[in-house]
Amino acid sequence: xxxxxxxxxxxxxxxxxxxxxxxxxxxxxxxxxxxxxxxxxxxxxxxxxxxxxxxxxxxxxxxxxxxxxxxxxxxxxxxxxxxxxxxxxxxxxxxxxxxxxxxxxxxxxxxxxxxxxxxxxxxxxxxxxxxxxxxxxxxxxxxxxxxxxxxxxxxxxxxxxxxxxxxxxxxxxxxxxxxxxxxxxxxxxxxxxxxxxxxxxxxxxxxxxxxxxxxxxxxxxxxxxxxxxxxxxxxxxxxxxxxxxxxxxxxxxxxxxxxxxxxxxxxxxxxxxxxxxxxxxxxxxxxxxxxxxxxxxxxxxxxxxxxxxxxxxxxxxxxxxxxxxxxxxxxxxxxxxxxxxxxxxxxxxxxxxxxxxxxxxxxxxxxxxxxxxxxxxxxxxxxxxxxxxxxxxxxxxxxxxxxxxxxxxxxxxxxxxxxxxxxxxxxxxxxxxxxxxxxxxxxxxxxxxxxxxxxxxxxxxxxxxxxxxxxxxxxxxxxxxxx
Ligand SMILES: [Cu+2]
Numbered sequence: 001x002x003x004x005x006x007x008x009x010x011x012x013x014x015x016x017x018x019x020x021x022x023x024x025x026x027x028x029x030x031x032x033x034x035x036x037x038x039x040x041x042x043x044x045x046x047x048x049x050x051x052x053x054x055x056x057x058x059x060x061x062x063x064x065x066x067x068x069x070x071x072x073x074x075x076x077x078x079x080x081x082x083x084x085x086x087x088x089x090x091x092x093x094x095x096x097x098x099x100x101x102x103x104x105x106x107x108x109x110x111x112x113x114x115x116x117x118x119x120x121x122x123x124x125x126x127x128x129x130x131x132x133x134x135x136x137x138x139x140x141x142x143x144x145x146x147x148x149x150x151x152x153x154x155x156x157x158x159x160x161x162x163x164x165x166x167x168x169x170x171x172x173x174x175x176x177x178x179x180x181x182x183x184x185x186x187x188x189x190x191x192x193x194x195x196x197x198x199x200x201x202x203x204x205x206x207x208x209x210x211x212x213x214x215x216x217x218x219x220x221x222x223x224x225x226x227x228x229x230x231x232x233x234x235x236x237x238x239x240x241x242x243x244x245x246x247x248x249x250x251x252x253x254x255x256x257x258x259x260x261x262x263x264x265x266x267x268x269x270x271x272x273x274x275x276x277x278x279x280x281x282x283x284x285x286x287x288x289x290x291x292x293x294x295x296x297x298x299x300x301x302x303x304x305x306x307x308x309x310x311x312x313x314x315x316x317x318x319x320x321x322x323x324x325x326x327x328x329x330x331x332x333x334x335x336x337x338x339x340x341x342x343x344x345x346x347x348x349x350x351x352x353x354x355x356x357x358x359x360x361x362x363x364x365x366x367x368x369x370x371x372x373x374x375x376x377x378x379x380x381x382x383x384x385x386x387x388x389x390x391x392x393x394x395x396x397x398x399x400x401x402x403x404x405x406x407x408x409x410x411x412x413x414x415x416x417x418x419x420x421x422x423x424x425x426x427x428x429x430x431x432x433x434x435x436x437x438x439x440x441x442x443x444x445x446x447x448x449x450x451x452x453x454x455x456x457x458x459x460x461x462x463x464x465x466x467x468x469x470x471x472x473x474x475x476x477x478x479x480x481x482x483x
Contacts (some may be wrong), residue, residue: 052097054082104129179232187215230316231325248302257286265332344403354381390462404452417440419439
C-alpha cells in the first residue's frame with residue numbers, strides 16, 4: 001500500500017540505455033558495450049541432503065551499463081534473477097525460505113498447480129515470513145513447463161526490487177532442440193546518477209498504467225548477448241517478471257513457433273508471423289531456428305511504439321547445418337487439463353473499474369461506501385465488482401470439479417493482466433471454441449472477455465491484476481474451491 005502521495009518523479013534516461021536501436025531499415029549501434037548474457041545458476045544440490053535454502057536477502061547488481069553505479073536489489077540467494085530452479089515433471093520441490101530481508105516476505109510459485117497451503121499468499125494461505133524466520137515450501141510438481149517464483153508480499157515493491165526467479169519443469173519427453181535458454185524479461189526504474197531503484201511512493205504508478213521502468217533487461221543485464229549458429233534450433237523460454245510493462249516482441253534473423261503459453265503446451269505450435277505481446281507474469285515458450293547468416297546478428301526485438309530495440313542479441317558465429325529442421329511437434333500435454341461442461345457451468349462475473357480518467361461513482365472500502373476521491377486519498381484506485389481490495393466473501397464458491405465461467409468486463413481505460421492462482425483457464429471465444437490454457441489474461445480497455453476452467457484445486461485462491469501497483473491499490477479478489 002502506498003505510504004503517502006508522492007510527487008511524480010520522472011527520471012531522465014540516458015540515451016545509451018537503449019543503445020541498440022533497430023529501425024525498420026536496419027540496425028543502428030550505440031556506444032555502450034554489450035553485456036554477455038549470464039547463464040542462470042542452477043541449484044544442483046540433491047534433495048536427499050535436506051531442504052535446499054532459498055535465502056531472500058539484499059544484494060548488489062550491475063543493471064545499468066558498465067560505468068554506471070551498481071544497484072542495491074533484493075535477491076534470492078544474491079543473484080538477479082534468482083537461481084533457476086529446474087526439476088523433472090512429477091518430482092517434489094522442496095525449498096526452505098530464509099528471510100534475511102528487513103521486511104516480511106513470502107514465495108508464490110506462479111502458474112504451478114500446487115497445494116493451496118504452498119501458494120505463498122500472506123493473509124490467505126500463510127502468514128508472512130518475518131525477518132529472521134523461515135518457511136518450508138514442499139510440494140509435488142505435476143505440470144511441465146515454464147513457471148516462475150516471486151514474492152507475494154508487498155509485491156509491487158518486492159518483485160521490482162528483484163525477488164523473482166525462473167522455475168522450469170522439464171518434460172519427460174522433451175522437444176528436440178539444440179539449446180534451452182531461459183530469458184527473464186524485466187524493467188527497472190533507476191536513477192542514472194545513483195544507480196538506485198526509484199521510490200515506490202509515486203501515486204501515478206498506482207492510479208495509471210502501473211510502474212514502468214526506464215531500462216529493460218534480460219536475465220538482469222542490459223543489452224544481453226548470446227552466441228548462436230545458423231540453423232541451430234533454440235527453445236526460448238520467455239518470462240515477463242516486470243511490474244507493469246507489456247513486452248511487444250518480434251524476431252529478426254530467427255524464425256519459429258510458439259509451443260506453450262503460461263507453461264501449458266499449445267494443442268499445436270503456432271507459427272510466429274506477427275508481434276508477440278507478453279503481459280506481466282505471462283510466459284511464452286518458443287522454438288526458433290536461427291536463420292541469420294554466420295557473421296550476422298539475430299535479435300529478439302522489443303518495440304516501444306514504432307521504435308525497435310534489441311532485447312536479446314544473438315551473435316551468429318558459424319553454420320550448425322546446411323538446412324533447417326522439420327517443424328516441431330506439439331509438446332506433450334499436462335494431465336487433466338480439459339475444460340468441459342461449459343453448458344452446465346457456474347456463471348460468475350468480474351467488473352473492473354477505477355483508475356485515472358474514469359474512476360468510479362462509489363465502491364465498498366472496509367465495509368462502507370466511498371467515492372473515488374476519498375478512496376484515492378487512502379491509496380485505493382481500483383474496484384472489482386464494486387469492492388476495493390480483498391472482499392469479505394469470495395467471488396464465488398465452487399464444488400471441486402465444477403466448471404466455472406467468469407465474464408470479465410474492463411471498464412477502465414488501462415490494460416490489466418488478470419491472474420488466477422492454482423488453476424489454468426481457457427478463454428471462451430466469441431465465435432465459439434476455446435483459447436489456449438493460460439493463468440494470466442491481458443485485457444485492454446473496454447474489453448469484455450469470458451474465461452472458463454474446472455475448479456479442481458481445493459482452497460482459497462487469489463485472483464488479481466498482475467500490474468502489481470494495481471493489485472496493491474484494489475484489484476484483488478479470491479475464489480474458493482471446496483475440498
Ligand atoms: Cu491492472
